Amino acid sequence: xxxxxxxxxxxxxxxxxxxxxxxxxxxxxxxxxxxxxxxxxxxxxxxxxxxxxxxxxxxxxxxxxxxxxxxxxxxxxxxxxxxxxxxxxxxxxxxxxxxxxxxxxxxxxxxxxxxxxxxxxxxxxxxxxxxxxxxxxxxxxxxxxxxxxxxxxxxxxxxxxxxxxxxxxxxxxxxxxxxxxxxxxxxxxxxxxxxxxxxxxxxxxxxxxxxxxxxxxxxxxxxxxxxxxxxxxxxxxxxxxxxxxxxxxxxxxxxxxxxxxxxxxxxxxxxxxxxxxxxxxxxxxxxxxxxxxxxxxxxxxxxxxxxxxxxxxxxxxxxxxxxxxxxxxxxxxxxx
Amino acid sequence: xxxxxxxxxxxxxxxxxxxxxxxxxxxxxxxxxxxxxxxxxxxxxxxxxxxxxxxxxxxxxxxxxxxxxxxxxxxxxxxxxxxxxxxxxxxxxxxxxxxxxxxxxxxxxxxxxxxxxxxxxxxxxxxxxxxxxxxxxxxxxxxxxxxxxxxxxxxxxxxxxxxxxxxxxxxxxxxxxxxxxxxxxxxxxxxxxxxxxxxxxxxxxxxxxxxxxxxxxxxxxxxxxxxxxxxxxxxxxxxxxxxxxxxxxxxxxxxxxxxxxxxxxxxxxxxxxxxxxxxxxxxxxxxxxxxxxxxxxxxxxxxxxxxxxxxxxxxxxxxxxxxxxxxxxxxxxxxxxxxxxxxxxxxxxxxxxxxxxxxxxxxxx
Numbered sequence: 025x026x027x028x029x030x031x032x033x034x035x036x037x038x039x040x041x042x043x044x045x046x047x048x049x050x051x052x053x054x055x056x057x058x059x060x061x062x063x064x065x066x067x068x069x070x071x072x073x074x075x076x077x078x079x080x081x082x083x084x085x086x087x088x089x090x091x092x093x094x095x096x097x098x099x100x101x102x103x104x105x106x107x108x109x110x111x112x113x114x115x116x117x118x119x120x121x122x123x124x125x126x127x128x129x130x131x132x133x134x135x136x137x138x139x140x141x142x143x144x145x146x147x148x149x150x151x152x153x154x155x156x157x158x159x160x161x162x163x164x165x166x167x168x169x170x171x172x173x174x175x176x177x178x179x180x181x182x183x184x185x186x187x188x189x190x191x192x193x194x195x196x197x198x199x200x201x202x203x204x205x206x207x208x209x210x211x212x213x214x215x216x217x218x219x220x221x222x223x224x225x226x227x228x229x230x231x232x233x234x235x236x237x238x239x240x241x242x243x244x245x246x247x248x249x250x251x252x253x254x255x256x257x258x259x260x261x262x263x264x265x266x267x268x269x270x271x272x273x274x275x276x277x278x279x280x281x282x283x284x285x286x287x288x289x290x291x292x293x294x295x296x297x298x299x300x301x302x303x304x305x306x307x308x309x310x311x312x313x314x315x316x317x318x319x320x321x322x323x324x325x326x327x328x329x330x331x332x333x334x335x336x337x338x339x340x341x342x343x344x345x346x347x348x349x350x351x352x353x354x355x356x357x358x359x360x
Numbered sequence: 361x362x363x364x365x366x367x368x369x370x371x372x373x374x375x376x377x378x379x380x381x382x383x384x385x386x387x388x389x390x391x392x393x394x395x396x397x398x399x400x401x402x403x404x405x406x407x408x409x410x411x412x413x414x415x416x417x418x419x420x421x422x423x424x425x426x427x428x429x430x431x432x433x434x435x436x437x438x439x440x441x442x443x444x445x446x447x448x449x450x451x452x453x454x455x456x457x458x459x460x461x462x463x464x465x466x467x468x469x470x471x472x473x474x475x476x477x478x479x480x481x482x483x484x485x486x487x488x489x490x491x492x493x494x495x496x497x498x499x500x501x502x503x504x505x506x507x508x509x510x511x512x513x514x515x516x517x518x519x520x521x522x523x524x525x526x527x528x529x530x531x532x533x534x535x536x537x538x539x540x541x542x543x544x545x546x547x548x549x550x551x552x553x554x555x556x557x558x559x560x561x562x563x564x565x566x567x568x569x570x571x572x573x574x575x576x577x578x579x580x581x582x583x584x585x586x587x588x589x590x591x592x593x594x595x596x597x598x599x600x601x602x603x604x605x606x607x608x609x610x611x612x613x614x615x616x617x618x619x620x621x622x623x624x625x626x627x628x629x630x631x632x633x634x635x636x637x638x639x640x641x642x643x644x645x646x647x648x649x650x651x652x653x654x655x656x657x658x659x660x661x662x663x664x665x666x667x668x669x670x671x672x673x674x675x676x677x678x679x680x681x682x683x684x685x686x687x688x689x690x691x692x693x694x695x696x697x698x699x700x701x702x703x704x705x706x707x708x709x710x711x712x713x714x715x716x717x718x719x720x721x722x723x724x725x
Contacts, residue, residue, distance in 0.1 A: 252447035255414050260461035260512070261435040274451045 071097050071328035078324045097329035101125050125330065128312040133337065135223060135308060136291040139230040144284045146231070147238025148276065152268065154239070155246035156254070166243075169236045177233065178296060188225050188301055192217030221305035226298055233294075234287040241286075245279035246272075278348040285345055292338055309334045362425035362515040364388040364411065364548060369420035371406050371572075380406045381417070382572035391546045393539070395563035397553060399595070403572035404552045405520055411550065412441050412518050424515060435464075437516075440509035444521040446501050448493035448508075454500075455480075455489040458507040465512075479507045482541075499530045506538075510545065517542070517549040523558060535561055556596055560584070568592050585711075590720040593645050593713060599677060602651075602687045604644045605717065608632065614644055614714075620683025623661050626709060631725040635716075642723075645713035648677060648690040652706045653697070660704015666697045680705060 069085065070078060072093035077084060084090030103120040154162060192214040199211030219225030249272060257267035273280075295310040302308070313330050316323065365388070371381040381403040388394045396404040409415040411422055413434035422429050429437050440461075448457050455476060462472045480486045483503040493501050502522065509517060522538075523531045539562050542549045553559055559566045560580040568575045568583060568591070576588040587593035593601045604621055606614045608628075615622035623644070625631060632638065654660045664682035671693065678689045678697055682705075689705065697703060714723045 250445065250447060252443045252445060253449060255434070256441065256443060256447040256449075256508075257460070258434045259412060259414075259439070259441045260508070261464035263435070266464075271449055275449075 067328045067331055069093075070324055071332050073097075073325055075325060097325040098333070100323070100326040101330045101333060124307070124312050124315075125309070125333075128307050128309045129333070131223075131306050132292060132308040132334075135227050135230065135306070136288055138223075138227050139234060139291045140284050140287045142227075143231045143234035143238050143287050144280055147235050147283070148242045148280055150235075151239045151242030152246055152272070154243050156251060166239075169239055172232075173236045181296065181300065184229065184297065185300055188219035188229075190216075190218050220301050221303070223306045226302055226306060226308075229297055229301070230291040230294065234290060237286060237290075238283050241283045242276070242279060245276055249275050281345050281348040285342060288341060289338060362548060363390045363392075363423075364516055364550065365421075365423040366407070366411070367421040367423075369407065369410060369422065370418050371403070371410060371415060372418045379418075379572050381410070384420070384569070384572075384574045386567055386574065386577065388548060388550060391548055393542050393549045393551065393562060393564045395551045395553060395559040395566045396569060397556060397559040397566050397595075398569035398575075400554055402569040404554075404569050406572075407569070408518050408520055408550060408552050411516075412439060413437050414441075438512075438514050439516040439518055440512055440514040442505050442509045442517070442519045442522045444524055446493070446505040446525075448501055448504055450492065450494045453490055453492055454485060454496070454504045454507075457493060457504055458485075458489075458511055461508060461512045475511055476507075479511045482510075483507050498525055498527075499534070502526060502534065506541075510541070513545075513547075515548065517547055517551075519549065519551045521553050522551075523553070524555075531558075538562065556598075560596075568595065570595070586722070587645075587713065588722050590643055590645075590715045590717075593715065593722075597647060599648055599688045599690075601645045601647050601713070603715075604685045604687070606642050606644045607640065608635070608638055608642070614642065616683060616685060618683045621662055621685055623707065625712075627725055631714060631723065634723050634725050641717035643715035643717050645715060646687075646707050647711065648688040650708040650711040651687065651689045652708075653678070653689055653691055653695060654704040654706055655697070655701075656704065658704070661706050663702060663704050666699050666701045666703060669697065669699060 077091045087093040196211035196215040253271045254267040299311040366386040369384040398404045410417045485503045567577045570591045606616045609615045612628040613624040664680040668679035670677040
């Protein structure tokens with residue numbers, strides 16, 4: 025009998041370790057999941073709470089169970105603050121004006137789309153050149169491109185502000201020294217040109233932020249795509265541009281999409297620069313979100329509803345791109 | 361169809377790197393199957409890529425037909441290239457892969473289709489035309505790549521180790537097929553490989569390269585029977601040629617340093633006349649099949665001890681130690697020797713090779 029028990033004991037031990045490992049794996053996984061999903065969940069249920077329930081202690085977690093969900097907050101997002109006291113409730117609702125949310129959301133979409141398309145396009149071409157051609161000082165250039173990402177962006181906030189504020193005037197000052205009348209006239213005409221409060225300015229800035237990332241990501245992908253593809257196409261009578269268009273880009277498309285997800289998120293979420301530069305015009309959602317936090321009592325329900333609406337386009341985009349993200353680049357036909 | 365002429369071709373990848381291709385001269389006749397053979401890094405692929413226009417040579421001239429193609433981009437040289445890794449476009453079907461070169465010429469759809477079907481029939485890939493290359497067996501990928509090359513009816517085929525990635529049985533089949541294909545189309549073919557069996561079995565002529573330098577150009581039997589350099593002697597043939605350091609000694613014979621290996625040469629006067637310095641270091645070379653074993657006591661031109669026996673079925677290879685040297689001998693499988701046996705060896709004197717150890721070149725005598 026002693027031998028028997030010994031056998032069971034030795035054979036059980038690996039099983040126990042196996043289950044323990046399994047348990048630990050799932051425990052960590054689920055804990056991490058809950059930890060990251062909870063803020064989103066909290067934001068979502070808060071957006072559905074009536075005003076009175078938002079700051080209730082102890083907090084409530086279950087819509088329909090703890091409180092009756094309402095879409096009031098979502099309506100609020102699209103309307104300006106209520107007018108001051110002294111008006112009847114009905115009058116208040118009738119006179120409330122449309123808020124900046126639709127405008128800022130449109131701005132966000134425009135700026136992010138243009139930024140992403142241009143940054144990915146230019147970055148992809150630069151990355152292709154880095155990957156395929158022998159370029160003098162390539163390593164230094166690549167390091168320089170990377171180095172622009174090494175500083176926290178806030179460090180360049182002031183210089184960027186000064187550059188964007190009145191570049192026209194700076195150019196004009198220089199041009200006025202040239203004693204040629206039409207050049208001076210040209211200087212006069214652009215004197216008031218400013219990159220602040222403009223779509224072009226903020227888009228340029230976001231492209232600048234996004235490009236290094238695109239160049240580095242896409243260079244990695246291009247290095248993985250065998251150069252024999254283009255060589256074969258070029259042998260077959262296509263020009264290099266045609267080879268890129270017909271062979272390389274279809275191969276690199278999933279990678280471009282994966283890269284663009286990151287560019288989209290960065291541009292979509294950017295707050296500090298747009299707050300400083302585009303205070304009056306071409307403002308995006310993040311500063312708007314900040315503005316509705318208000319100075320006195322914070323309207324959490326409305327804030328949460330705005331955040332949810334702000335999130336939706338990103339979720340949709342990522343969802344549409346997910347198949348490509350997972351597929352990645354295929355190399356099947358070239359054997360290594 | 362065209363001949364290819366290469367004059368003084370040199371290629372240096374970086375200013376401070378050694379020459380990858382060093383002054384290669386090569387004339388390839390119209391319709392010839394020429395194999396560029398050599399170990400990896402010998403410059404054979406670089407030479408091929410220069411001909412293709414995928415690399416720009418540092419020096420030298422390349423003619424295809426009568427045309428100097430030095431400045432011409434790859435697409436305008438009217439040549440087709442088959443890559444070692446096929447380089448089939450993964451997002452296109454086999455059909456589109458094969459049709460790809462024709463689409464560059466803006467041909468009519470009907471003609472494209474007709475020619476694709478024709479090539480597909482020739483290469484027996486009709487059934488897989490609709491499939492994408494990814495996931496197809498390597499033999500079929502290989503056929504698609506060949507199809508893409510031959511559909512354009514180019515002047516010259518360039519092939520860069522196209523059979524390396526196939527398994528052994530398929531490789532033997534494809535070797536025969538390629539040879540037939542080339543003979544049928546009578547198109548000039550330049551074929552790069554490191555596999556001497558491929559080279560010997562397929563080529564009209566073989567050009568052997570080492571360290572960027574062209575060693576010898578000749579028919580398979582020429583390079584086998586009359587290697588021009590020590591490198592060719594050691595590279596061609598399985599097992600490689602036996603090579604022994606030796607020098608002329610006072611009497612009419614060659615011997616190694618210790619004198620354990622001494623062989624008298626009947627045409628020694630002839631040999632001496634070809635050598636300026638009588639003390640020059642030489643290499644004695646003999647193929648393992650040109651040696652016979654004599655088991656009689658005291659017989660043979662040299663005597664040594666059997667140290668290894670390799671029975672290969674249709675033949676047996678013995679390694680025989682003579683002083684510092686080891687000589688491989690190919691024998692009939694019926695001859696059974698044991699390790700430790702003392703045997704005599706006789707050489708086929710009309711088939712021995714003498715090389716100048718310094719210049720590495722064969723001395724004809």
